[in-house]
Amino acid sequence: MLSAQARIAADANKLLARVSLLLPTAPTSQPRFFRPLPPLQLGTIDIRDSLEVLGCSRATTTALASLFQAAQAKLQEASQTSYERTMRGLAATLSEGDQACNGASEVLRTRYMGDYVAARNRLRAQLLAEVTAARDRVASSVESTEGRGSFSDEVVAVLERA
Numbered sequence: 726m727l728s729a730q731a732r733i734a735a736d737a738n739k740l741l742a743r744v745s746l747l748l749p750t751a752p753t754s755q756p757r758f759f760r761p762l763p764p765l766q767l768g769t770i771d772i773r774d775s776l777e778v779l780g781c782s783r784a785t786t787t788a789l790a791s792l793f794q795a796a797q798a799k800l801q802e803a804s805q806t807s808y809e810r811t812m813r814g815l816a817a818t819l820s821e822g823d824q825a826c827n828g829a830s831e832v833l834r835t836r837y838m839g840d841y842v843a844a845r846n847r848l849r850a851q852l853l854a855e856v857t858a859a860r861d862r863v864a865s866s867v868e869s870t871e872g873r874g875s876f877s878d879e880v881v882a883v884l885e886r887a
Contacts, residue, residue, distance in 0.1 A: 765808055765834060767801045767841050769794070772849055779856050785877035789852065792884060796848055804841040808833065852884065859883050 772793050776786040815829055859880045 762809055762812055762830075765801075765805055765838050765841070767804060767838060769797050769801075770845065770849065772852065775849075775853055776856065779853065779860060781856065781880070782877050785880055788877070788881050789856065789884065793849070793852055797845055800841060800844055800848070804837050804844075808837040811837075855883055856880055 771790065773786050773790050776789055781789065811833060812830060815833075863879060
């Protein structure tokens with residue numbers, strides 16, 4: 726036999742279960758309005774010429790350019806995803822046709838593209854600095870006149886560790 730408190734609790738649970746069926750569904754997590762955003766214009770650069778100027782072999786240049794292209798692609802993806810997430814959050818706070826949203830969209834678009842270019846240029850500078858440092862280490866460690874050793878293997882190994 727149930728106590729009075731247990732019966733009240735059981736009846737309250739039944740009532741709440743029925744009420745939840747009568748209530749409208751919870752609002753979706755989508756913003757009130759959200760038009761698909763055009764992708765950011767995130768250009769890529771090729772570092773092959775810079776690597777050749779530093780004296781990299783063709784195989785080294787190809788390997789490092791491939792690594793750099795992959796890193797650029799990841800930067801592009803991260804920038805685009807972050808921009809879209811920010812715009813969805815902004816769209817959820819404003820009403821459709823709000824001029825503030827249009828203005829903010831352009832400001833944010835410019836900012837994200839600028840941040841991408843800055844990050845890409847830092848990546849390029851870091852990669853070229855690593856190549857220069859590796860070249861200098863190899864040149865200073867060579868004591869014979871046989872050559873510079875395995876420059877490409879060392880450079881690739883340094884970059885993979887970084």
